[in-house]
Amino acid sequence: MRLSIAKLPGDGIGPEVVEQASKVVDTVCSRFGHEVEWTFGYVGACAIAKFGDPYPERTHAVCMASDAVLFGAVGDPKYDNDPSSKVRPEQGLLAIRKSLGLYANLRPVETFKSLAERSPLKTELVDGADFLCVRELTGGMYFGEKGLRDGGDTAFDTCVYSRFEVERILRLAFEYARRRRKHLTVVDKANVMETSRLWRAVAKEMEPEYPDVAVDYMFVDNAAMQLIRCPKFFDVIVTENTFGDILTDEASCVSGSMGLLASASVGEHTSLFEPIHGSYPQAAGKNIANPVASILSAAMMFEYAFGFMEEGRAIREAVAASIESGVVTEDLGGGCSTSEVGDWISDKIIRK
Numbered sequence: 344m345r346l347s348i349a350k351l352p353g354d355g356i357g358p359e360v361v362e363q364a365s366k367v368v369d370t371v372c373s374r375f376g377h378e379v380e381w382t383f384g385y386v387g388a389c390a391i392a393k394f395g396d397p398y399p400e401r402t403h404a405v406c407m408a409s410d411a412v413l414f415g416a417v418g419d420p421k422y423d424n425d426p427s428s429k430v431r432p433e434q435g436l437l438a439i440r441k442s443l444g445l446y447a448n449l450r451p452v453e454t455f456k457s458l459a460e461r462s463p464l465k466t467e468l469v470d471g472a473d474f475l476c477v478r479e480l481t482g483g484m485y486f487g488e489k490g491l492r493d494g495g496d497t498a499f500d501t502c503v504y505s506r507f508e509v510e511r512i513l514r515l516a517f518e519y520a521r522r523r524r525k526h527l528t529v530v531d532k533a534n535v536m537e538t539s540r541l542w543r544a545v546a547k548e549m550e551p552e553y554p555d556v557a558v559d560y561m562f563v564d565n566a567a568m569q570l571i572r573c574p575k576f577f578d579v580i581v582t583e584n585t586f587g588d589i590l591t592d593e594a595s596c597v598s599g600s601m602g603l604l605a606s607a608s609v610g611e612h613t614s615l616f617e618p619i620h621g622s623y624p625q626a627a628g629k630n631i632a633n634p635v636a637s638i639l640s641a642a643m644m645f646e647y648a649f650g651f652m653e654e655g656r657a658i659r660e661a662v663a664a665s666i667e668s669g670v671v672t673e674d675l676g677g678g679c680s681t682s683e684v685g686d687w688i689s690d691k692i693i694r695k
């Protein structure tokens with residue numbers, strides 16, 4: 344089959360990890376007989392530098408015309424340290440999510456046996472943990488009305504959710520739970536927030552449609568504790584945008600490194616695949632970043648965008664083999680470079 348993929352490396356370590364992931368995609372395509380056509384797009388700080396816009400129209404056109412988007416990371420310390428900046432790299436990522444209608448971000452958390460000791464948590468707690476975070480991605484505080492008043496002395500970000508938005512993400516989460524261990528945890532702050540009460544009410548209304556799924560409700564502060572106290576409790580977690588952002592960084596501790604967690608953003612138009620980590624500017628250009636999160640995002644791309652489960656499995660097996668063989672970057676205590684890990688995984692897929 345002919346696959347057309349948009350390549351949006353972005354900033355920081357984005358280009359380095361996406362280079363490894365695209366190499367792996369090329370290898371998988373040659374092994375399985377697919378033709379792949381890459382189209383590059385600028386996004387983030389590099390797009391601001393070139394076009395004055397973190398998500399230029401031409402990049403949007405590339406994404407819309409592609410079957411999938413492979414995304415790296417956006418961000419630059421220059422903007423982090425300048426709160427007065429009107430235009431920011433992160434706006435590019437928010438714009439891409441909004442304009443492609445990517446309302447669901449799927450972040451699976453798995454553990455690798457040989458890495459259980461890398462987790463800051465006790466081995467017996469994390470060993471065998473396996474859950475999926477379903478993060479709502481185009482609503483909540485990220486997109487609600489925001490601004491300044493009182494001459495800049497008061498700032499506000501509004502958390503808004505409509506029933507429609509809540510129901511569609513919950514439905515997706517129920518469906519994933521149904522295909523997994525049939526346990527859904529709805530995470531909210533319904534003891535305080537009106538939006539959370541709407542989430543909880545809608546979830547309760549939907550429960551009878553999924554009699555095979557056991558549902559529990561957890562306040563987000565408690566969920567943050569339970570995630571590291573007993574990660575094996577969870578199967579599918581569904582939550583709103585900001586809570587999901589925070590909880591999934593926390594959840595990466597279960598796997599042992601941020602550099603391992605992949606994600607798929609799906610919705611109305613072209614799906615996008617990106618690591619959950621950021622642009623990690625301190626490591627940019629040093630060939631030390633862990634490419635596995637990006638490579639596993641490519642595996643998710645085969646599975647979710649193309650329905651090619653075997654291709655996805657080939658990538659996952661090669662990644663697992665690299666980890667078991669100690670071919671890992673420094674975040675996992677190894678001595679390999681970004682490109683060495685990518686080359687090893689790529690070779691493994693061919694050798695198979």
Ligand code: IPM
Nearest residue numbers: 417418433436437588619621
């Ligand atoms: C993520 C990132 C983004 C987010 C940033 C870069 C806007 O942290 O994908 O988790 O907050 O969603």
Ligand code: MN
Nearest residue numbers: 588589592619
């Ligand atoms: Mn985040």
